[in-house]
Amino acid sequence: MKLTSARTQFCSWALLLALLAGWELASRGSGVSALVLPAPSAVTKALWTGLSTGYLWPHIRTTGLELVLGLFTGCSIGFISGVAMAESALLQRVLKPYVVVSQVIPKLALAPLFIVWFGFGMTSTVVITALICFFPLMENTVTSLQQVDPQRLELFRMLGATRRQTLLRLKLPSGLPGILAGLRVAVVLALVGAVVGEFIGASQGLGALIIASQGMMDTPLMFAVLFVIAALGLLLYQVTLAVEKRLLLPYTRIS
Amino acid sequence: MSFLDIDKVSFTYPGWPPVVRSVDWSIAEGEFHCLVGRSGCGKTTLLKLAAGLLHPHAGSIRLQAQEVVAPGPQLGFVFQSPTLLEWHRVIDNVLLPVSLQHKPTAQEVEKAQQLLALLGLSAHAQHYPRQLSGGQQSRVALARALILEPALLLLDEPFAALDAITRGELQDDLLHMCRLRRTTVLFVTHDIAEAVYLGDRVAVMDSGRIVQDIRVEVSKPRAPAIRYGATFNLHCAQVRDAMDMATL
16 A cells, blocks of 8 residues: 555554543543543533633734744844854853853753742743743754854865854855754744743733643643644644745755 | 976974975976876975975065965966766766856856866756766866866866776876867876876976976877886886985
């Protein structure tokens, strides 16, 4: 049997349906309380009510906004400091220990401190998200810029290129695939950062809603929120992939 | 006064024995010289010294009576690999030496198109380097080295990775382009037949020294048929002997 992409896609949808059906049957037949494991039908109902009454939307908006702000801030700082550290060996030696320390401390352990500094709410979550996104982008930028082919560097020297030209016209374009790979990692981590940040320091957003639904013992709602988070993550990841594919077209197209 | 003068040049990478030892060589204007030797004999280093990418520790290198201090538009360089920028179209790769100085004018774009046409690549001007074969990429690298019409062209085993037939075609293209412009050429290779086919003179290099200077007395312009002639093979044997002698 040939595994065409349509066929494998059909298989994964079929698997999903089978899993859902099994879950539905198990939760109805086994008598496990809906508090522990609600049936998919109950989750769907909770999701539908949440979306149609508009109860979920403000939370989705909040998390989405934190995500975008955190991602943008973290990636910008990560990219700029990555470029600076790749270009200046001195800067790299001076700053590297601080960057590493900032990353080995679990960011969530800093959340209580951020609440003291920035207050309860959006700012703290954005800061945590930014701090998480910053690292993969910086690391990948530094590595990509330093791995430029030495012959191409010699070519630019031969042609009398300035340092600025070498950075803008050689190092950044040839490091682009690596930098974009860092962005992909940052996007996934940003969602984790935003949701978990909300666990601790917010009253709005999908993370806060999970904590709230736990308090209300509304497990179907909790599952519904998890579903929304997964959908948000998938959407963001697919958008990043599409952007990456578009930007890297000249690097990959063969015929 | 010759065009390029290499005068008692020595070079050492820190912590290693000398790579180039007191080399004397001169190239007259419009001549095509080849530098052959085994891997690691110092021929690439000598070429980089001539380009001004490295600076000699002793001796001097003069181009048209002027000391070579830094690379510049007066010389073109072709590397072992095509080193094209894969995010630029072929035409923009050819124009790279220009666009690093200023925005290419319509005239310069026209000149790039002509170079590509001479090398049989007109149809590929708007393609990306990845879409081209290895031989075509080498041709684009050659066009890029020629766009500023350098007086001196330095090539570092540019065709080493190509198959024999493509290599032969590129050798003929190179000879043709250089004859048109009366370009002076220093060509580094480890392929004896390539050196004899291309060169007016062949320098054999071994452990940092030039051990033999062979003038190739084969009629010009060269055509593929001479590869099977007696004189050609005699010269190949001569170069081979020089390389073997040096190793002993």
